[in-house]
Amino acid sequence: MTDAQIKPVPTLPDAQTVTEVEHYTDRLFRFRCTRPQSLRFRSGEFVMIGLMGDNGKPLLRAYSIASPSWDEELEFYSIKVPDGPLTSRLQHIKAGDEIILRPKPVGTLVLDALLPGKRLWFFATGTGIAPFASLMREPDTYERYDEVIMMHTCRDAAELEYGRQLVESLPNDPLIGEFVGDKLKYYPTTTRDDFAHKGRITENLISGKAFADLGLGIDKLDPETDRGMVCGSLAFNLDMKDILEGWGLNEGANSEPAEYVVEKAFVD
Ligand code: A2P
Known part of the structure; x- marks a missing residue:
C-alpha cells in the first residue's frame, strides 16, 4: 500500500x-x-x-x-x-x-480585572464554582489578598461535593498548600435540604448571617478593602450586582479594574 x-x-x-x-x-x-x-x-x-x-x-x-x-x-x-x-x-x-x-x-473573572484589596470574595451558585476552582488553586490569588472567602450555594449537600473536596484538599496540597495556608475560608450553604448552613448567598449576605458565621465582625463588604467575583445563574448575578453596588463596589473589567466582576455560569 x-x-x-x-x-x-x-x-x-x-x-x-x-x-x-x-x-x-x-x-x-x-x-x-x-x-x-x-x-x-x-x-x-x-x-x-x-x-x-x-x-x-x-x-x-x-x-x-x-x-x-x-x-x-x-x-x-x-x-x-x-x-x-x-x-x-x-x-x-x-x-x-x-x-x-x-x-x-x-473572560472577566480574572484577578487583573480587580483593584488590589485585602479580602477577596468568591460568590457562586451551582456549576458557577468552576472558575473559582481554578482561582482557588492559583498562587497569585493568595499573593494578592490576605483572605479569600469561597461562598457556594447549591440545592443540596451532594451538589456541594466537588467544591468541598477541592477546598478541603488545598491546605495540604503539595504544590499550592503553602500559598493557601489558613487564608482560604469556605462558606457552603444549601437551599433545599438540611445542612450546617442554609439559605441563598444573597439572603445570608443581606441578613448578615454569613458575616456572623464567618466571625468577621463586619456587616457588609467595604469598597476600600473587599473585592468580589460572582458566577452563577443570571438571576443570581443580577441580585449580587444590586447588593454589591448598594455597598459601593463598582463592576470592573480587564481594561478598567474595579471592585467586583461577574460572569454567567454555563447552562446548556
Ligand atoms: P433555590 O433552591 O432557592 O432556587 P440551580 O441548581 O437551580 O442552578 O440553583 C443553584 C442554587 O442557586 C440553588 O441553591 C438556588 O436556590 C440558588 N439560587 C437560584 N437563584 C438565585 C438567586 N437569584 N439568588 C441567590 N441564589 C439563587
Whole structure:
C-alpha cells in the first residue's frame, strides 16, 4: 500500500483527549483532558468546548476552565441536562474519548480585572464554582489578598461535593498548600435540604448571617478593602450586582479594574 492509499484516521479539529471523568450526582460531573501546548490562559477564564454534532458541525459551549493556569491538564465541571444539546451527550464521555477545544481563552473573572484589596470574595451558585476552582488553586490569588472567602450555594449537600473536596484538599496540597495556608475560608450553604448552613448567598449576605458565621465582625463588604467575583445563574448575578453596588463596589473589567466582576455560569 502506498502512502496515498492509506486512509487517514478521522480526528476532530482542535481535538483533546479525555483523561479522567468523575460523576457527583445525576446532574453534575467533572472531567479532565489533555491541554493543547499552545493554550495559555489566566485562571478564571473560559474556552469553547464541545463535540461534533450530528450535522458534522462542532457543537460548542462556553466552559470555565476549572483547573489553574499552571496545571498541565485541563479540568471542566459540568451540569448534565437530559435534553441539553451538548451535555446530554457530553455526560457520557469516558477516558480516551476526544472532545473539541478551541484554544482561545476569554473572560472577566480574572484577578487583573480587580483593584488590589485585602479580602477577596468568591460568590457562586451551582456549576458557577468552576472558575473559582481554578482561582482557588492559583498562587497569585493568595499573593494578592490576605483572605479569600469561597461562598457556594447549591440545592443540596451532594451538589456541594466537588467544591468541598477541592477546598478541603488545598491546605495540604503539595504544590499550592503553602500559598493557601489558613487564608482560604469556605462558606457552603444549601437551599433545599438540611445542612450546617442554609439559605441563598444573597439572603445570608443581606441578613448578615454569613458575616456572623464567618466571625468577621463586619456587616457588609467595604469598597476600600473587599473585592468580589460572582458566577452563577443570571438571576443570581443580577441580585449580587444590586447588593454589591448598594455597598459601593463598582463592576470592573480587564481594561478598567474595579471592585467586583461577574460572569454567567454555563447552562446548556
Ligand atoms: P433555590 O433552591 O432557592 O432556587 P440551580 O441548581 O437551580 O442552578 O440553583 C443553584 C442554587 O442557586 C440553588 O441553591 C438556588 O436556590 C440558588 N439560587 C437560584 N437563584 C438565585 C438567586 N437569584 N439568588 C441567590 N441564589 C439563587
